[in-house]
Amino acid sequence: MKQVRARTSNPYALSLLVMPLAALTGCAHSPTFSILGSYFPSWIICIVAAILLTVVSRLLLRRYNLERELGPLPLIYSCLACFFACTIWLLFFY
Secondary structure (H helix, E strand, C coil): CCCCCCCCCCHHHHHHHHHHHHHHHHHCCCCEEEECCEEEEHHHHHHHHHHHHHHHHHHHHHHCCCHHHCCCHHHHHHHHHHHHHHHHHHHHCC
């Protein structure tokens, strides 16, 4: 019995069809807030809140003399700010 071989297409053809559809799914709504009549993206609010939380945590670490136990401080505080920003985004805007 003779096997019929299926005609294979370009493996990138499917991805070229799916990529524009995936890009359109992000247009459902705009995560913005109206503050005094001007629209601000929610990520700006997350970053400002994260910086404030990082300053508060720095003050607490200095008050209890724990800051000297940490490693390179610029790395620690930038990672802490990123952690706070991502956590606020996930809790309030996802």
